[in-house]
Amino acid sequence: MDVRTRPHAAAVFEKVTKVYRLPWTSRRIIALEQVSFSVPWGEVFGLVGPNRSGKTTLVKILLSICRPNSGHVMRLGGPLSDRATLADVGYVHENPSFPRYLTARQLLNGYGRLSGVPASRLRTRSDELLERFGLIDRSREAIASFSKGMLQRLALAQALVNEPKLLVLDEPCEGMDLPARRMLDEVICHQRSLGHSVILVSHSLADIGRLCDRVAVLRAGRLVLTGRVDELAHDAVLQEPQSLESALEPLYEGALA
Numbered sequence: 311m312d313v314r315t316r317p318h319a320a321a322v323f324e325k326v327t328k329v330y331r332l333p334w335t336s337r338r339i340i341a342l343e344q345v346s347f348s349v350p351w352g353e354v355f356g357l358v359g360p361n362r363s364g365k366t367t368l369v370k371i372l373l374s375i376c377r378p379n380s381g382h383v384m385r386l387g388g389p390l391s392d393r394a395t396l397a398d399v400g401y402v403h404e405n406p407s408f409p410r411y412l413t414a415r416q417l418l419n420g421y422g423r424l425s426g427v428p429a430s431r432l433r434t435r436s437d438e439l440l441e442r443f444g445l446i447d448r449s450r451e452a453i454a455s456f457s458k459g460m461l462q463r464l465a466l467a468q469a470l471v472n473e474p475k476l477l478v479l480d481e482p483c484e485g486m487d488l489p490a491r492r493m494l495d496e497v498i499c500h501q502r503s504l505g506h507s508v509i510l511v512s513h514s515l516a517d518i519g520r521l522c523d524r525v526a527v528l529r530a531g532r533l534v535l536t537g538r539v540d541e542l543a544h545d546a547v548l549q550e551p552q553s554l555e556s557a558l559e560p561l562y563e564g565a566l567a
Contacts, residue, residue, distance in 0.1 A: 319384070320476045320507035321349040321372060326381035328367050328531075341367040342378070343531045349476075354498055354508040356522035356539070358515065363528040365511050369480050372509075373401060386476060397426045400474030404481035406465035410454035414445050414464055417453065418471050425472035432471075439467040443493060459487045466490075466497055477501050480511045495521065 328342040342364045349355045357365050370376045371383060374390050386395040408417055418436040427435060440446040443463040448456070456464065462482075469477060482494055498521055501508050512518055518525055519539055527535040535542075 319348040319350055320386060321509070322382075322384040323347055323368070324382040326368070326371065326378045326383060328364075328371065328376070328378050340531050342371075345381070345528070345531075345533045347526050347533060347536050349507050349509060350524070351507055352502060352505045353523040354502055354510060354521055356518040356525040357509060357511045357528070358513070358518055358525060359528035362530075364531040365528055366480065367531075368528075369478060369509070369511060372478065373399070397472060398475040400469035400472065400477045402465050402469045402477075402479045402482045404484045406461055406468075408453050408461070408464070408468075410452060412453055413450050414440060414453065414456075414467075415449040417464065418467060421468050422471045427472050435471055435473070439470060443467045444489075459490055462486055462490045463493060466493060470497065475506050477506065477508045478511075479508065481513065482510070483512060483514060483517055 324346050326342055326345045330339045371378050383390050386398055388395045422432040440449045498508050522539050524538050
């Protein structure tokens with residue numbers, strides 16, 4: 311995607327509503343209600359909120375895993391129906407799980423082919439990522455033999471194999487060891503330096519405050535706050551010296567666990 315022709319934002323959500331109907335009953339669960347925000351290019355965008363606030367539903371909609379009941383979503387300048395834009399999206403699930411019989415190299419090659427990475431580029435790209443994440447010496451072993459830390463590093467490599475313009479990280483720090491956390495920080499900073507965008511879903515206000523440029527806070531399916539992290543942290547410090555936590559923690563009070 312040429313910088314000169316790319317859309318004004320990496321992702322746009324306009325009045326997005328998602329309602330789940332419970333099977334065999336008339337009950338409905340409103341997962342999202344009239345949520346609107348955009349993810350600018352070259353920014354790390356934090357998405358935070360208590361459990362059951364709608365964060366994962368937003369991610370699923372962005373990735374075309376589910377559809378909104380109403381509203382409008384743009385992904386890399388195209389509608390959700392344009393599946394071709396998914397080739398420029400990388401995704402890390404909070405609990406990565408891969409076919410255990412595959413090797414790390416086979417996994418990266420498979421995801422690369424699915425994303426349309428040219429064969430002439432794919433081998434070099436796989437080698438780069440395996441080396442970068444310390445997996446090159448284990449690249450021909452079955453994933454079944456990998457530790458949790460190795461699986462987390464492999465998940466990062468898999469998300470980057472197509473050199474994504476938009477990287478979506480859903481609770482990526484959950485259970486991460488220190489080396490993997492450092493690699494994650496480097497990945498996020500590198501994506502920003504390239505002018506690409508990152509959506510970081512996290513419960514950790516410390517990670518959000520340290521890594522993100524802008525943040526959106528969800529509660530009970532509604533957007534209750536958006537803004538630049540530095541501005542929110544500055545306002546919070548003026549009231550009491552607890553940085554970003556002072557601005558965001560009250561929004562969690564009384565929320566469902």
